[in-house]
Amino acid sequence: MVSLPHITAISPNRSLLRSFNRPVYTRRHDQRKERTTMSLSSSLTTAKRVVLVRHGQSTWNEEGRIQGSSDFSVLTNKGESQADISRQMLINDSFDVCFTSPLNRSKKTAEIIWGSREAEMIFNYDLREIDLYSFQGLLKKEGKSKFGEAFRQWQEDPANFVIDGHYPVRELWSRARSCWNGVLAHESNSVLVVAHNAVNQALVSTAIGLGTEYFRRLLQSNCGVSVLDFTPRADGGSPHVFMLTLSVVQMQTPSSPLAGGSSGGKKASKQIILVCHGQSDNEASTNDQPMNMLGVIQSQKTAELLLDLRVTSIVCSSTTASIEAAGVISRVQEAAGCLGVDSVPRYVNTKQMNELDVEDVILKSNKAMNTGLDTQRGWLSQLDEETVSTLWNRSKKAWKSLLDKLSNEDTGDAMVVVGSSVAHISLIAQCLNLEKKCPGLFHLDAGSISVIDFPDGPIQRGVIRCTNYTAHLGRWSVPITRPV
Numbered sequence: 001m002v003s004l005p006h007i008t009a010i011s012p013n014r015s016l017l018r019s020f021n022r023p024v025y026t027r028r029h030d031q032r033k034e035r036t037t038m039s040l041s042s043s044l045t046t047a048k049r050v051v052l053v054r055h056g057q058s059t060w061n062e063e064g065r066i067q068g069s070s071d072f073s074v075l076t077n078k079g080e081s082q083a084d085i086s087r088q089m090l091i092n093d094s095f096d097v098c099f100t101s102p103l104n105r106s107k108k109t110a111e112i113i114w115g116s117r118e119a120e121m122i123f124n125y126d127l128r129e130i131d132l133y134s135f136q137g138l139l140k141k142e143g144k145s146k147f148g149e150a151f152r153q154w155q156e157d158p159a160n161f162v163i164d165g166h167y168p169v170r171e172l173w174s175r176a177r178s179c180w181n182g183v184l185a186h187e188s189n190s191v192l193v194v195a196h197n198a199v200n201q202a203l204v205s206t207a208i209g210l211g212t213e214y215f216r217r218l219l220q221s222n223c224g225v226s227v228l229d230f231t232p233r234a235d236g237g238s239p240h241v242f243m244l245t246l247s248v249v250q251m252q253t254p255s256s257p258l259a260g261g262s263s264g265g266k267k268a269s270k271q272i273i274l275v276c277h278g279q280s281d282n283e284a285s286t287n288d289q290p291m292n293m294l295g296v297i298q299s300q301k302t303a304e305l306l307l308d309l310r311v312t313s314i315v316c317s318s319t320t321a322s323i324e325a326a327g328v329i330s331r332v333q334e335a336a337g338c339l340g341v342d343s344v345p346r347y348v349n350t351k352q353m354n355e356l357d358v359e360d361v362i363l364k365s366n367k368a369m370n371t372g373l374d375t376q377r378g379w380l381s382q383l384d385e386e387t388v389s390t391l392w393n394r395s396k397k398a399w400k401s402l403l404d405k406l407s408n409e410d411t412g413d414a415m416v417v418v419g420s421s422v423a424h425i426s427l428i429a430q431c432l433n434l435e436k437k438c439p440g441l442f443h444l445d446a447g448s449i450s451v452i453d454f455p456d457g458p459i460q461r462g463v464i465r466c467t468n469y470t471a472h473l474g475r476w477s478v479p480i481t482r483p484v
Contacts, residue, residue, distance in 0.1 A: 044184060044232040044239040050191045051090070051481055052200045052226040055101075055109040056082035061222065065139050068132030068168075071103045079105070082223035083112040089225070093481050095119060096188035099179075101127035101195045109223070110194035126179050129196035130172045133164040159212040169212045176202035184230065184239070200226065207241050208441050210432075217432060218464050225480050243441050243467075257451050257469045258308055258414070270406055270454040271414040272462070273309075274424040275302055277325040279446040288359060290320045298447030298473055299325040303332035305449070305472040306416065307341050313349050313411035315402065316418035317356035326350050326418045355398035356419045358426070361390050392436035395426030402427070406458040424450060431462040444468050445478045 056079030060067045067073055075083065090113060100110035102123040114121060135143050135154070143151045147163075154161045158169050176199060183191055193203070197220050205214045207228055220226060230239040258273065278295025291299065302325070311333050316326035330350050336342040365387040383391070406415055417427070421444040429439040431452055444450065444467065451465035470478045 044230055046189060046232065048184065048189055048191065048230045048239075049481070050183060050193060050228045050230065051093070051095075052203060052220070052228070053086055053109070053113065053192065053194045054197055054200055054220045054222055054224050055106040055194065056080060056086075056112075057222045058105040063139070065137065066132060066135045066143055067105075068130055068136035069103070069128045070136040072137070074104050075108050079109070079222065080112065083109040086223045086225065087113045087115055089480060090192070091115070093190065093192075095190050095192045097122060097186060098192040098194065099124050099127060099183055099186075100193070101125075101129070101199070103128055103196070106194050106196060110192075113192065113194065124179065124182065126175045126182075127193070127195040127199055130168050130198040130202075131166065132168055133166060135163065158215045169215050172198060172202045172215075173206060173212050175199070176206045179203060180206060204228070204243075208243065208438070214432070216463060217461070221466075224466070227481055241441060243443065256305075256308055257449060257466045258305070269413075269456070270411075270458050271465075272402060272406065272452045272454075273306070273414055273416045274427060274444075274450040274452070275325065275329070275416055275418045276421045276424055276444050276446055276448045277319075277321040277418055278302075280321055288319050288321075291324050294476065295321065295446065296324075296328070298476060299328040300332070301473050301476070302447060302449065303329040307332065307336060307339070309414050310342070310346060310412055311348055311414065311416050312346070313351075313405070313409070314416045314418060315351055315353050315356070315405065317358075317420065317423060318352045318354060319357060319359060319420065322356070322418045322420070323352070326416075329416060329418070353398060353401060355394055355401055356417070356423050358391055358394065358420060358423045361387060361394060362422070364390075388436055391422070391426060392439075395423065395430050398423070399427055399430035403458045406454075421446065421448075428452075428464065428467060431464065433461075442467065445470055447473055447476070448478075 056075050058067065058073040058079055059076055060073035061079075062076055065073070086109075095117065097119055098110055098114050098117075098121045100106055100121060100123060102125055106127070107123070110121065135147070135151075138146065143154075150161070150163055154163075161167065161169060179199075180203065183193065193200075195203070198215070200220050201215060201218050204218050204226055205211070207230075210217075226243070228241055228243055230241055232239055258271075278291040278298035280289040280295055281292045306329055311329065314326045314330055316322040327350075330348040332339075333346050333348050336346050337344075362383065365383045402415070402417060405411060417424070422439075424444055425439045425442045428442060428450060429436075432438075434441075447470060448467075449469045449472070450467040451469070452462040453465050454460065454462050468478075470476075
């Protein structure tokens with residue numbers, strides 16, 4: 001059992017502490033690779049929801065300066081506005097406690113979101129951003145010129161990156177596991193955690209058992225939100241984890257989930273945008289059904305959002321709802337001229353891909369054939385082993401076909417893939433190279449969008465920009481922390 005991190009609890013209305021018990025760093029030169037699968041040592045007796053929020057834009061974010069765990073930057077006006085939007089989105093949530101990094105940019109974000117709540121706010125130094133030692137304070141171009149090979153390793157192989165005798169990402173993962181022990185041991189059911197991009201990545205990764213090689217694979221935008229549900233195991237072991245949303249960009253934030261971000265200083269060169277088709281009359285049914293009126297509206301809202309991109313390629317499953325949703329997106333794209341969005345005509349090539357069809361596989365499951373498939377929680381457990389294997393193998397073929405198409409055909413900067421939530425959850429798992437039991441970690445709603453970036457092109461590994469984004473649905477958007 002990892003010991004609990006040093007924490008300091010104060011009332012939100014009291015003066016904020018300036019000094020913290022900092023850990024003593026030791027130099028490590030062991031270059032052995034960490035295990036890919038790690039488990040949390042804390043056990044649970046009751047269910048717990050944890051909402052992870054990244055701080056708003058800081059002055060050093062704006063300048064393109066390497067922050068690390070330094071505490072010289074503060075929120076910009078835009079960053080404070082982003083934090084206030086997060087406050088509005090989470091205002092009805094009855095959090096029992098807030099854990100936050102003590103660094104100014106995170107602390108200010110937490111105070112804005114926490115508002116007038118009376119519950120305690122805990123400042124935990126282990127939630128600080130990744131320690132980057134000599135890199136901290138440098139502009140990214142300065143880091144490249146001054147450190148050369150070390151900076152290249154930081155960009156290309158961060159898990160093994162070493163500086164000043166330290167392995168920052170390995171230290172971060174160890175710190176994240178320590179944080180979870182404190183958060184999960186706290187007597188609370190609903191927890192808000194406000195911290196930083198890298199440490200939140202490490203928190204998500206260690207929660208679902210992923211190693212340091214997943215650094216920069218699960219990104220979080222400024223004031224992005226990730227929601228994880230932990231449920232106790234009957235045997236008292238490490239809790240089950242269910243990811244409701246990942247790195248969701250709030251609906252009023254200036255940045256669109258479709259805007260290609262950067263990973264390791266590299267802009268996305270290609271994107272796959274996973275669009276879940278709109279709702280049908282019987283979501284639990286595995287029979288092929290058309291979208292209902294709400295589903296049509298969801299698809300129209302999605303098509304409107306996608307007008308920000310010049311979509312030339314849509315791939316969809318052969319189910320009725322997917323074909324309908326793909327048709328709505330295609331027609332809106334080709335009407336971009338008369339809609340006043342684009343002066344250049346748009347032509348969309350739509351193809352069906354049988355590997356995206358999962359309904360027939362699920363129908364054969366002994367457990368799901370009579371009740372339909374509920375993807376709200378633990379959906380994978382509703383399927384027998386043979387069905388899970390068949391679904392996994394089919395999604396593997398689909399993922400390979402999509403990457404081949406993205407690499408070899410003129411798909412533009414982004415390819416839209418329309419299918420069911422189960423198909424897309426399986427594709428996300430394939431992107432992350434997870435085990436076949438892992439898709440049950442994720443949840444996607446009807447009409448949602450998930451974005452996968454490829455900073456190094458589709459022949460390299462993808463980066464999950466966001467999952468289950470529904471803010472574009474307006475009044476029909478799904479509350480980020482609604483009960484499941």
